[in-house]
Amino acid sequence: MKRSIAIALAALAATASGALAQETFKATVGQRGNWDTAMFEIGTRAGIFQKHGIAVEVLYTQGSGETLQPVITGAVDFGVAVGVAGALGAYIKGAPIKIIGAQATGAADYWYARADSIIKTLADTKDKTIAYSTNGSSTHSIVLAFIRQYGLTAKPTATGGTTATLTAVMTGQVDVGWSSPPFGLKEIAEGKIRIIARGNDAPAVRNTTVRLVVANADALAKRPDAFAKLMRAYRETVEFMYSSDEALKLYAAFAGISEATARRVRDEFFPKSILIPDEIKGLEASMEAAIASRAIAAPLTPAQVADLIKIPPK
Secondary structure (H helix, E strand, O other): OOOEEEEOOOOOOEOOOOOEOOEEEEEEEEOOOOHHHOHHHHHHHOOHHHHOOEEEEEEEEOOHHHHHHHHHHOOOOEEEEEEHHHHHHHHHOOOOEEEEEEEEEOOOOEEEEEOOOOOOOHHHOOOOEEEEOOOOOHHHHHHHHHHHHHOOOOEEEEOOOHHHHHHHHHOOOOOEEEEOOOOOHHHHHOOOEEEEEEHHHOOOOOOOEEEEEEEEHHHHHHOHHHHHHHHHHHHHHHHHHHHOHHHHHHHHHHHOOOHHHHHHHHHHHOOHHHHOOOOOOOHHHHHHHHHHOOOOOOOOOHHHHHHHEOOOOO
């Protein structure tokens, strides 16, 4: 598994008031540099997590499968940007996990082809390969939704992260790639690739939670108050990300992009509604999609849903 580790700044250091962080978490987070998974970097750099007595050590992954497995084994306390189908499938198989928040409702991900490709829309993907990150990921579910909606004969292909996917597209290993802003915007501006579809083009994706925050069940049971503080800091960081230009500066520095690009990523691709963690929307449709992809055999019962979803209250 290819992984890069980033330790959140000041995670184990004193807060501005001199008080040490009281609770330390380990987390896997999908796709380093995405706006919607940057809350730990932004919130820590802004001092929000420290204020709540929280420090988060982050291990970045290439997709949902890599994010979820360490949560299941207890190697980390929680994972961010876990695909719904993957989480449901793991839970049904007895994995010790709980959903503690929605990470993304709707999708800013987009699919693209090389500028010189004959592919202009999804309708042109007959017998072509179309990328997603990892099995059970939200991009996997979105690709399957495209195929069902448009009756496509495209071949879903796991390509990992955005960088590896771009390489695969540019070298002809895959016909249609996937990405999430800010990744690929430079290549679009340079005329190297063009967007052929966005995640929200699939009705099954709009207003549906596609990625989750998932905790190890044992860790949650042992530290419920700490997880409640974690989610309070998470919520406050989301509010900060949409109410302050300072958040754009912090994100631009973290992602290595200009502030103008950071603003475009937030304002054009990521409405605030995507990041609100307090409700899992469209779960019935998600279960139907998970059945279609064979992640689960039948819908979860109301008792199972209640057992699985444990979002700490505001």
